[in-house]
């Protein structure tokens with residue numbers, strides 16, 4: 459499913475009319491009918507609906523919804539919140555249909571506020587610009603104040619559709635029925651909460667691709683269909699030989715979790731390279747993994763035998779390796795000498811910020827997997843800026859350095875060097891715990907070895923990781939006690955539920 463900016467949504471609408479000959483008022487009828495259908499399915503017939511209708515096409519959708527719900531016998535009070543002269547075009551057409559149907563408009567009184575149980579917010583859509591002007595400023599506050607269930611149409615009124623906007627006032631919806639395609643603000647941290655429970659409603663626009671480069675929200679079906687299946691003739695070589703590099707004397711756990719995740723997610727053979735002192739205990743807990751000692755200074759990795767890179771299908775480096783000086787040279791060597799996909803995470807990203815010129819020179823596939831703070835440090839932006847602009851900041855970094863970016867969070871945004879983006883939203887707050895990222899690194903290492911397209915591979919890996927958490931917390935675990943090591947074990951149920959044919 460495409461994720462659109464406001465401009466792209468308008469483009470979609472315009473092309474449906476200009477190229478496909480669909481009349482605007484018919485599109486609006488279809489939109490309102492689809493939206494009313496979802497409202498009808500969600501709420502029992504004894505609810506008392508208050509529909510607030512604004513002056514643009516969002517209000518036009520509101521007129522269609524109010525009429526259809528009334529046609530079907532629902533208790534609906536409709537209020538046009540702007541003067542008559544503001545209603546024009548397709549919205550005016552549908553206002554006329556509404557009134558010719560014998561339905562009237564009400565004044566917004568204290569009584570109406572108190573009588574309603576569900577408010578349908580069709581005041582402002584993706585056309586909102588700048589701070590709210592009267593009467594919308596007061597109305598948005600009132601909607602948030604009264605205790606009705608708040609249903610926003612397309613977008614909570616006042617909320618920006620795109621990323622980047624810092625100051626706004628908006629309806630805090632309980633439910634949002636999004637028209638046709640999710641907008642960027644559904645995925646940015648400071649705006650996503652306003653949507654409440656969000657559902658995309660297909661209003662039947664022709665299937666056009668309006669995002670270029672493509673920007674897509676991953677659905678379970680996409681993963682089920684596209685996941686590379688294992689042939690019966692598989693052997694360990696065909697499943698990939700991966701190398702994980704990380705772990706300092708005081709941080710052996712990260713590497714152990716990543717290595718375990720790598721083999722659990724299906725790697726043929728995983729080798730873990732770490733400081734020699736960590737090997738006896740790590741090897742004891744991971745009999746399937748091969749170990750290799752690195753050079754060491756002050757308890758951290760200070761060098762790696764580049765022969766170990768030969769014969770590998772992918773390499774992941776940086777987890778738990780610490781930030782001490784020697785690590786930088788190790789990362790520089792890896793950037794220069796790794797001829798297969800190289801994934802860099804955690805402390806490896808810390809060192810990378812001093813090696814950006816080397817990164818730029820590198821020609822083979824490179825993946826960086828920062829969380830917001832690491833992305834901020836890599837790009838020199840503040841964490842606030844990264845949170846407000848995750849799509850464009852990821853895209854710029856991916857293009858500037860020719861890398862794949864996995865910007866981790868509740869909605870993980872994966873970007874290819876050409877700017878294509880996939881959002882993977884599986885997972886829950888149970889993953890907000892030290893070590894979750896290490897598990898993800900192990901999974902992604904495996905995915906990179908098994909799929910010819912890194913963007914798809916990375917999206918599949920984020921899905922496995924997030925779904926494991928979801929399945930576990932739907933069963934025995936909760937978001938409080940879930941451990942990263944549980945997420946590794948939970949991969950079995952993800953494969954059984956979603957991947958196995």
Ligand SMILES: NC(=O)C1=CN([C@@H]2O[C@H](COP(=O)(O)OP(=O)(O)OC[C@H]3O[C@@H](n4cnc5c(N)ncnc54)[C@H](O)[C@@H]3O)[C@@H](O)[C@H]2O)[C@@H](O)CC1
Pocket residue numbers: 467471482485486487489490512513514515516517519581582583584585586587588589590591592594611612613637
């Ligand atoms: N064919 C259809 O029926 C479709 C309907 N759509 C609906 O149309 C909406 C977009 O319609 P519009 O472009 O008319 O935009 P809006 O419905 O968001 O209304 C924009 C109007 O609101 C007013 N406004 C903007 N910012 C304001 C502010 N800060 N304070 C006060 N007033 C402000 C302006 O007068 C402007 O004309 C979508 O959100 C969706 O609901 C579209 O999604 C596309 C498809």
Ligand SMILES: Nc1ncnc2c1ncn2[C@@H]1O[C@H](COP(=O)(O)OP(=O)(O)O)[C@@H](O)[C@H]1O
Pocket residue numbers: 828829866867868869870884885886887888889890891892893894895896898923
């Ligand atoms: N609230 C959340 N909802 C969904 N996923 C989350 C949430 N918090 C964290 N995650 C996921 O957990 C992982 C955490 O990675 P990271 O921040 O690197 O953790 P660590 O520092 O423990 O390695 C990422 O994959 C991220 O997408």
Ligand SMILES: [K+]
Pocket residue numbers: 516579580581582583610611612613614615
């Ligand atoms: K709205």
